[in-house]
Amino acid sequence: xxxxxxxxxxxxxxxxxxxxxxxxxxxxxxxxxxxxxxxxxxxxxxxxxxxxxxxxxxxxxxxxxxxxxxxxxxxxxxxxxxxxxxxxxxxxxxxxxxxxxxxxxxxxxxxxxxxxxxxxxxxxxxxxxxxxxxxxxxxxxxxxxxxxxxxxx
Numbered sequence: 001x002x003x004x005x006x007x008x009x010x011x012x013x014x015x016x017x018x019x020x021x022x023x024x025x026x027x028x029x030x031x032x033x034x035x036x037x038x039x040x041x042x043x044x045x046x047x048x049x050x051x052x053x054x055x056x057x058x059x060x061x062x063x064x065x066x067x068x069x070x071x072x073x074x075x076x077x078x079x080x081x082x083x084x085x086x087x088x089x090x091x092x093x094x095x096x097x098x099x100x101x102x103x104x105x106x107x108x109x110x111x112x113x114x115x116x117x118x119x120x121x122x123x124x125x126x127x128x129x130x131x132x133x134x135x136x137x138x139x140x141x142x143x144x145x146x147x148x149x150x151x152x153x
Contacts, residue, residue, distance in 0.1 A: 001035040005115045005147040008032075009074075016111060016149040022102035023153065025075075028060065032071035033115055037142045040067040040117040044137060046130050049101065051109040058130045059111065060098045061089030063122050080126035087126040089133060096127065101151040108152035117143045 009029040010016050018024040036043070047060035062076070065086040078097030081087055093099040103109040122128075122136045 003033060003035045003037065003115070003117060003143045003145045005031060005033045005113060005145045007113075007147060007149075010149045013148055013150065015108075016101055016151045021100040021151055024100070026098070026100040027075035028072065028098035028100075029149075030072065030074040031113065031115075031147070033145065034070070036067055036117050039119055040142055042118050042121045043067060043069060044116045044118060044122070044133055045072070046112075046114050046116075046133065047098070048112045048114070048130070049103070049109050050112065051103070051107075053104065058092045059100065060091055060113075061128065061130050061133055062097075063087055063089065063124065063128070063133050067117070087124070087128070089124075089126070089128040089130065101149075103151060103153055105153045108150040111149045111151065113147040113149070115145050116141050 007029045020029045043065035044063035049057045080096050088096045091099045101111055118137055119140045119142050124136055
């Protein structure tokens with residue numbers, strides 16, 4: 001089976017509710033996944049906006065999630081380390097944790113939540129960038145999946 005990523009807050013390609021944006025509570029949406037491949041040692045999640053005026057903008061980086069984790073609860077706190085040992089990187093807002101959609105007024109932006117199943121735990125510190133996480137993951141990705149949401153102001 002192929003690994004899948006979903007959210008009860010929005011469907012694939014659907015609009016992200018304002019609660020999860022800068023116009024709402026800026027809370028991270030609940031996410032769930034299944035069919036994580038055997039041999040997975042950790043999971044990593046990145047949320048990007050490829051439509052940002054300055055180029056791809058990273059909204060969330062979280063890595064070293066335990067492989068048995070079935071998903072992420074809503075409103076993950078902006079801590080460098082979560083109780084399960086997962087670490088959060090810094091987003092392009094310069095902060096730990098989730099930074100919700102906040103596009104300029106106009107056309108909708110696409111927000112890509114990408115989950116990676118890795119055959120190793122990443123030897124990085126909290127605050128790592130998306131680039132550092134993806135470089136450390138290197139050729140150790142067993143599978144990945146994506147959920148896309150949209151938002152416009």
